Amino acid sequence: MKTLIGGLLGGAIILVLALLSVGILPATSLKLVEGYMPMQMLFELGISVLVFALMSRLLSMGGISLPRFWQGILFWAFILLYLKFRVYPPIPFSVRAMYGTVALIAVFMWMSSNEEDWKKFKQPILNVLDAGTPFHKALRTTYLIALPIILWGYSYNSFLPNLDEPVELRTVHPAPPASTKVHGKTFVLQTSQNPYRVNPEGKYDQEYTNSKIVEQAMGRLLKPEANPWDEKAEGYLKYVREGGEIFFQNCHFCHGDNLNGRGLHAFAFNPIPANFTDPGTIAQLQETFIFWRVAKGGIGLPNEAFPWASVMPPWEQHLTTDEIWKVILFEYWHTGYYPRTWD
Numbered sequence: 001m002k003t004l005i006g007g008l009l010g011g012a013i014i015l016v017l018a019l020l021s022v023g024i025l026p027a028t029s030l031k032l033v034e035g036y037m038p039m040q041m042l043f044e045l046g047i048s049v050l051v052f053a054l055m056s057r058l059l060s061m062g063g064i065s066l067p068r069f070w071q072g073i074l075f076w077a078f079i080l081l082y083l084k085f086r087v088y089p090p091i092p093f094s095v096r097a098m099y100g101t102v103a104l105i106a107v108f109m110w111m112s113s114n115e116e117d118w119k120k121f122k123q124p125i126l127n128v129l130d131a132g133t134p135f136h137k138a139l140r141t142t143y144l145i146a147l148p149i150i151l152w153g154y155s156y157n158s159f160l161p162n163l164d165e166p167v168e169l170r171t172v173h174p175a176p177p178a179s180t181k182v183h184g185k186t187f188v189l190q191t192s193q194n195p196y197r198v199n200p201e202g203k204y205d206q207e208y209t210n211s212k213i214v215e216q217a218m219g220r221l222l223k224p225e226a227n228p229w230d231e232k233a234e235g236y237l238k239y240v241r242e243g244g245e246i247f248f249q250n251c252h253f254c255h256g257d258n259l260n261g262r263g264l265h266a267f268a269f270n271p272i273p274a275n276f277t278d279p280g281t282i283a284q285l286q287e288t289f290i291f292w293r294v295a296k297g298g299i300g301l302p303n304e305a306f307p308w309a310s311v312m313p314p315w316e317q318h319l320t321t322d323e324i325w326k327v328i329l330f331e332y333w334h335t336g337y338y339p340r341t342w343d
């Protein structure tokens with residue numbers, strides 16, 4: 001009786017975990033709580049270690065013992081699936097490969113923690129290599145034939161040129177709305193101005209601020225008399241610095257430390273994050289257009305931009321209006337572009 005319940009329980013847990021990792025039961029049905037994501041991830045992985053231990057215990061009480069070798073492989077596969085399907089936003093492959101390697105080493109240490117376990121772990125591999133029984137002999141022959149074929153197929157595939165057309169043409173810069181509401185305040189795009197683009201008298205002054213940004217003709221050089229990181233910097237330059245701090249706390253993961261769209265996470269996404277140094281992005285847009293885009297993010301794009309599956313976050317949920325204006329100021333300052341005016 002006890003073993004029956006154990007077996008059923010173990011089976012049910014395996015099923016849920018398997019469904020979860022394969023994504024049939026959408027991983028998003030169990031939300032990752034913002035801000036606590038790393039802790040939640042470690043907690044969930046910790047729980048799954050316990051569940052796995054419990055399951056193998058129940059199974060062995062029921063008289064079915066999963067070979068050590070397969071326990072290790074299964075657990076490792078579980079971690080890989082977890083990282084790929086559970087964690088959102090997606091982790092880039094290069095980072096997942098590192099986590100996977102660390103997990104493999106951990107599993108290996110677990111498997112070889114004592115002589116007896118290590119022997120059990122090696123046994124299935126040695127069995128196949130020794131080919132003592134007809135079954136193992138067949139298995140070894142299959143491997144000998146299949147492995148080169150798989151490798152050949154893989155290399156053949158990676159050498160094939162890809163002739164597919166781009167799937168669809170998308171409107172990268174759709175027409176903006178006439179006005180946008182951020183934190184309860186309505187901004188008319190045609191008439192709103194960045195409150196931090198001001199001259200020493202505190203008046204909106206694009207000429208003045210343009211004269212303070214990096215030289216475009218000379219490449220991206222800092223103007224010696226206009227250094228935002230100077231502690232005595234006041235007004236416009238001070239706001240640029242504050243915008244820079246916001247940028248490096250929130251945006252550089254995707255848009256890159258050089259603002260060129262090559263952040264650490266950039267290549268996990270399609271479309272990739274905008275490259276602000278490219279004259280096709282902020283340089284040809286009005287500052288209020290950028291304000292609207294930063295505040296509303298990918299999900300705030302109009303239907304016209306469909307299916308623009310952008311991961312650009314709606315920053316109004318995380319930043320104040322002032323912070324959004326400042327980070328925009330920084331983006332123009334750093335790239336050396338001037339915002340386009342409404343003409």
Ligand code: HEC
Pocket residue numbers: 089172173246247250251252253254255269271272273274280281282290293294297298310311312313315327328
């Ligand atoms: C999770 C990755 C990610 C983060 C973090 C992120 N962005 Fe983006 N961003 C994108 C992607 C992807 C695009 C391109 C698709 C689009 O236009 O929505 C984009 C586009 C933009 C655009 C539109 C440029 C254009 O040419 O239309 C602006 C402006 C922008 N981001 C500003 C920011 C700012 C400011 C921050 C930080 C406060 C930030 N982004 C953080 C992913 C990100």
